[in-house]
Amino acid sequence: MRNRHLNIVFFxxxxxxxxxxxxxxxxxxxxxxxxxxxxxxxxxLSLSSIFGGRYFVQYEDYFTDHFxxxxxxxxxxxxxxxxxxxxGEEDIRLVVSRNNNMQSSMNSPVxxxxxxxxxxxxxxxxxxxxxxxxxxQYLVYKDNAYLLYYFNPxxxxxxxxxxxxxxxxxxxxxxxxxxLLVPSKIEFVxxxxxxxxxxxxxxxxxLVKETLQESITPVxxxxxxxxxxxxxIYFRSDHHWxxxxxxxxxxxxxxxxGYTMIxxxxxxxxxxxxxxGTSYAATLSTAMKRNPDVLTLYKPSVSSTxxxxxxxxxxxxxxxxxxxxxxxxxxxxxxxxxxxxxxxRTKSGTNRVLMVIKDSYANALxxxxxxxxxxxxxxxxxxxxxxxxxxxxxxxxxxxxxxNSSIVGSYFGISNFLLKSMEVKQRN
Amino acid sequence: MVxxxxxxxxxxxxxxxxxxxxxxNTVYRNWVLIASSFFFYAWGEPVWVVLLLLSSLIGWIxxxxxxxxxxxxxxxxxxxxxxxxxxxxxxxxxxxxxxIENIRFITGWNIxxxxxxxxxxxxxxxxQIISYLVDVYRGxxxxxxxxKVLLYVSLFPQLVAGPIVRFTDIEHEMDNRTFSAAGFSQxxxxxxxxxxxxxxxxxxxGEAASLLLxxxxxxxxxxxxWFGIALFALQIYFDFSGYSDMAVGLGKMFGFTYPENFNYxxxxxxxxxxxRRWNISLGSFFRDYIYIPLGGNRRRMVRNLFVVWFLTGFxxxxxWNFILWGLFFGLLIWIERLFLKKLLERLxxxxxxxxxxxxxxxxxVLFYFVDLSRGLDFTAVLFxxxxxxxxxxxxxxxxxxxxxxxxxxxxxxxxxxxxxxxKLRRQSSWRGTVYVQIAVPAANALLLVIATILLxxxxxxxxxxxxx
Numbered sequence: 043m044r045n046r047h048l049n050i051v052f053f054x055x056x057x058x059x060x061x062x063x064x065x066x067x068x069x070x071x072x073x074x075x076x077x078x079x080x081x082x083x084x085x086x087l088s089l090s091s092i093f094g095g096r097y098f099v100q101y102e103d104y105f106t107d108h109f110x111x112x113x114x115x116x117x118x119x120x121x122x123x124x125x126x127x128x129x130g131e132e133d134i135r136l137v138v139s140r141n142n143n144m145q146s147s148m149n150s151p152v153x154x155x156x157x158x159x160x161x162x163x164x165x166x167x168x169x170x171x172x173x174x175x176x177x178x179q180y181l182v183y184k185d186n187a188y189l190l191y192y193f194n195p196x197x198x199x200x201x202x203x204x205x206x207x208x209x210x211x212x213x214x215x216x217x218x219x220x221x222l223l224v225p226s227k228i229e230f231v232x233x234x235x236x237x238x239x240x241x242x243x244x245x246x247x248x249l250v251k252e253t254l255q256e257s258i259t260p261v262x263x264x265x266x267x268x269x270x271x272x273x274x275i276y277f278r279s280d281h282h283w284x285x286x287x288x289x290x291x292x293x294x295x296x297x298x299x300g301y302t303m304i305x306x307x308x309x310x311x312x313x314x315x316x317x318x319g320t321s322y323a324a325t326l327s328t329a330m331k332r333n334p335d336v337l338t339l340y341k342p343s344v345s346s347t348x349x350x351x352x353x354x355x356x357x358x359x360x361x362x363x364x365x366x367x368x369x370x371x372x373x374x375x376x377x378x379x380x381x382x383x384x385x386x387r388t389k390s391g392t393n394r395v396l397m398v399i400k401d402s403y404a405n406a407l408x409x410x411x412x413x414x415x416x417x418x419x420x421x422x423x424x425x426x427x428x429x430x431x432x433x434x435x436x437x438x439x440x441x442x443x444x445x446n447s448s449i450v451g452s453y454f455g456i457s458n459f460l461l462k463s464m465e466v467k468q469r470n
Numbered sequence: 471m472v473x474x475x476x477x478x479x480x481x482x483x484x485x486x487x488x489x490x491x492x493x494x495n496t497v498y499r500n501w502v503l504i505a506s507s508f509f510f511y512a513w514g515e516p517v518w519v520v521l522l523l524l525s526s527l528i529g530w531i532x533x534x535x536x537x538x539x540x541x542x543x544x545x546x547x548x549x550x551x552x553x554x555x556x557x558x559x560x561x562x563x564x565x566x567x568x569x570i571e572n573i574r575f576i577t578g579w580n581i582x583x584x585x586x587x588x589x590x591x592x593x594x595x596x597x598q599i600i601s602y603l604v605d606v607y608r609g610x611x612x613x614x615x616x617x618k619v620l621l622y623v624s625l626f627p628q629l630v631a632g633p634i635v636r637f638t639d640i641e642h643e644m645d646n647r648t649f650s651a652a653g654f655s656q657x658x659x660x661x662x663x664x665x666x667x668x669x670x671x672x673x674x675x676g677e678a679a680s681l682l683l684x685x686x687x688x689x690x691x692x693x694x695x696w697f698g699i700a701l702f703a704l705q706i707y708f709d710f711s712g713y714s715d716m717a718v719g720l721g722k723m724f725g726f727t728y729p730e731n732f733n734y735x736x737x738x739x740x741x742x743x744x745x746r747r748w749n750i751s752l753g754s755f756f757r758d759y760i761y762i763p764l765g766g767n768r769r770r771m772v773r774n775l776f777v778v779w780f781l782t783g784f785x786x787x788x789x790w791n792f793i794l795w796g797l798f799f800g801l802l803i804w805i806e807r808l809f810l811k812k813l814l815e816r817l818x819x820x821x822x823x824x825x826x827x828x829x830x831x832x833x834x835v836l837f838y839f840v841d842l843s844r845g846l847d848f849t850a851v852l853f854x855x856x857x858x859x860x861x862x863x864x865x866x867x868x869x870x871x872x873x874x875x876x877x878x879x880x881x882x883x884x885x886x887x888x889x890x891x892x893k894l895r896r897q898s899s900w901r902g903t904v905y906v907q908i909a910v911p912a913a914n915a916l917l918l919v920i921a922t923i924l925l926x927x928x929x930x931x932x933x934x935x936x937x938x
Binding site for chain 2 (some may be wrong): 045051052054057058060061065078079090093094095097101103109115119120122125126127128129133134135136139192235238239308320323324326330
């Protein structure tokens with residue numbers, strides 16, 4: 043057989059084999075676990091979808107999302123891409139994840155397909171959006187990945203400003219306001235050379251503290267976490283802290299609020315190994331995959347019921363939602379993930395009411411607060427559509443804890459949600 | 471739809487191949503190509519496919535008239551009117567924003583207009599139609615049937631991103647195509663090489679380049695800045711030449727021989743040579759249809775150079791930075807013509823290459839930064855005129871992380887690989903045989919598989935739930 047025939051045979055083999063298999067296989071999966079998104083659906087054929095242009099774009103996404111052996115191909119793609127450089131696992135790598143994380147922008151095209159290579163695609167102007175696109179840079183080192191921290195003093199000031207607004211609108215006699223900021227793991231990373239690549243979070247935490255009004259109590263979780271930084275207080279494959287890390291922050295809060303904390307030894311634990319979280323999804327690091335995290339749950343001895351509002355009615359939820367413990371990305375086990383408004387009613391025997399206004403970091407900490415309060419009202423301002431001041435009054439909260447990650451010192455998003463919720467006019 | 475996509479490779483292409491080779495009749499095959507080309511175009515432009523059709527129809531009618539009245543003043547009238555119409559359409563879709571912005575800048579008038587998305591390929595097919603009209607007018611060509619015109623304009627391998635094919639290039643093959651295994655195999659070779667260039671080199675280099683060039687310029691080290699623009703130089707070369715390779719390859723598979731569009735431009739020693747190796751079909755279009763009619767080298771050369779290079783830049787994008795990029799090359803070519811070329815020939819070759827490296831990279835700076843002030847800031851960083859560090863930890867990590875890609879890309883942009891493979895092929899020993907008979911087909915299949923893997927990887931889009 044001459045080479046030209048062999049060439050044709052090989053080529054046709056590849057093209058037609060994949061063509062046929064893709065045609066024949068049933069499209070079973072509808073969700074990509076690791077990407078945490080729904081796989082594109084087959085578009086509905088209609089005149090409007092064709093002439094609107096949606097049909098073909100969607101069809102391409104559908105075809106690609108359901109391509110045979112896609113998960114395996116994606117993994118091999120990650121391996122192949124490693125060969126573009128000479129970095130090994132002992133070296134630091136910087137990986138950029140530029141995925142749009144705002145749900146609303148899932149509909150806008152992320153990559154404008156420029157079919158004409160001579161025109162540079164960036165010449166098309168980007169949609170001026172009021173939402174900041176988050177381009178996360180991950181520092182990958184061995185089996186860990188750290189999100190680089192970017193300090194924007196204006197963002198930190200706006201966050202403190204939002205808390206001050208809240209304080210002014212509530213009755214300071216009845217209600218005590220606390221602020222707890224959680225630094226991310228890169229702040230406590232051991233190797234000096236890694237520290238050079240990121241900005242310090244202490245500055246953000248301190249700036250918030252300075253800008254807060256006197257009557258708001260700052261909770262120094264930072265020092266506690268720093269004290270215990272050699273312990274397993276952050277996940278390697280996820281950007282969150284572990285329950286142990288949350289426990290040390292709980293220690294700080296208990297000191298600030300003035301009650302005795304329950305020692306960790308008194309808790310029964312449950313462990314779920316094989317945890318591969320957000321940092322894994324972003325970097326697909328093989329070192330991480332070989333050494334996944336372990337999710338440890340500390341089960342409170344005081345029983346409680348959690349109900350979550352979907353806007354209309356309240357639905358029962360588990361404190362630890364075990365369906366997530368079965369999957370790769372286990373952090374959502376805590377409270378079953380984020381929601382707008384929920385109430386945790388406990389059998390603690392006290393009559394204090396706490397309101398936590400928070401992001402996902404609080405989910406790991408809230409279980410430790412159960413023995414100390416009759417009710418814990420939980421609000422995530424990113425999803426809550428009501429007014430947080432009114433909610434605090436209606437809940438008859440004795441204490442309000444604002445618990446957020448240090449990201450509030452980088453971006454304005456959460457601050458804007460808070461201000462909007464209190465119906466404060468924003469200049470920006 | 472792009473050639474370097476899973477839908478094209480594993481849905482469209484197999485279907486077309488099946489349909490095309492179903493029946494040996496040339497008329498049938500031409501219609502398969504026309505229909506599939508319009509479908510291919512409609513996939514990307516479901517609305518403006520109508521424009522493609524209309525432009526082709528107008529071109530066909532006008533050419534018939536031009537041919538009929540050749541020698542008469544009416545012939546010229548039809549030519550001028552139709553060219554004006556084609557350019558007006560192009561100007562409207564591509565340049566209206568540019569014109570209105572500039573009017574606003576100069577006079578302050580705020581003319582409202584609707585932003586239109588540029589229909590893909592319009593710059594290419596408009597020029598093809600114009601070349602057809604002029605060729606008929608000049609008598610180089612008879613006016614053609616509607617089928618031929620539709621086939622010529624819409625042929626999907628070259629429709630969206632060139633090369634700009636002249637009717638005479640494929641005239642004979644339109645009616646005379648016989649399948650040969652050798653030809654088809656050559657087509658596969660070119661197609662797979664182009665695919666590899668695009669997916670392996672262009673896409674990866676592009677991702678890396680934009681990380682450096684699109685970020686905070688004050689944080690960029692000098693070395694990173696140079697590395698970034700060098701990566702972009704690789705990206706745009708592999709992107710454009712890869713696409714041309716795929717076009718040539720696909721054309722060959724269906725029996726059409728397209729002219730080459732790229733010839734290792736980065737080994738050029740002068741700017742003039744660069745433009746004989748880069749986007750050759752565009753350069754020759756401007757030479758044959760604008761430069762020479764205006765008088766070429768003989769009459770008012772400086773004016774002609776200015777016009778041609780202004781238009782070359784302008785064709786690439788509706789923005790001043792592209793125009794400046796074109797004029798930048800025009801200026802250099804003029805200076806070379808005056809004395810620089812002779813000077814460079816007397817100096818060691820290395821000097822020419824250093825000169826060209828600077829020319830090429832600085833040219834790409836102009837090309838990349840549509841925002842001229844940002845481009846200026848970037849240039850300041852390049853020459854250490856800004857207060858940026860020269861080299862830092864981030865730079866070291868980044869370069870190490872892309873070193874192989876960069877070096878391999880550099881080598882692949884030179885004819886080095888081709889020289890090596892030619893030597894292998896010429897060997898009459900068993901090595902030569904193994905190479906020709908087995909290694910090439912195996913390498914092609916491997917390239918195809920690698921490209922498929924990387925394309926699947928590109929669809930990976932994790933929702934990281936960082937809702938802040």
